[in-house]
Amino acid sequence: MALQFPNPSRSYDASRHCVCFWGYDNSREITFLVDEAMLRNLQPGVESNERSILGAFDQGREKILEIAKKLYVSGPQNRYSIS
Template identity: 40%
Template sequence: MRFWGYDSALEASFFIEEDALRRLEPNAHRNESGFLNAFDSNRDVICAAAASVYVRGSRGSYDLVAANF
């Protein structure tokens, strides 16, 4: 699943892998709806993980994997 974060006027793209979402919500349905619900239910944790890997001005895209959680 891809989502975007903002640092003032800078936009960064993040991709969270399916395995990472399953780590956060082990019982989530393995379909679009299930993964969207897992993302929504864990938004604060996901945003914290995204902030921890983000480096201002470094690159435009970051991957979040199960190990980030």
């Protein structure tokens, strides 16, 4: 089974300035962190607040999931950063 994203949940981590979301490889949960700089590349002019950053993530979700699938390698690692 390939990496799947059945759960649309995402959250903003203010201390890390990133959005976290989760994928699943069978029963393994994989955490992905997308930093604000990456989101600004996808949507220039986004403000530095939770609502704007999450909105930028939502608008770029399909592209971000494509990047996550390419980045992911099955194995012991369970956290990936997208920047």
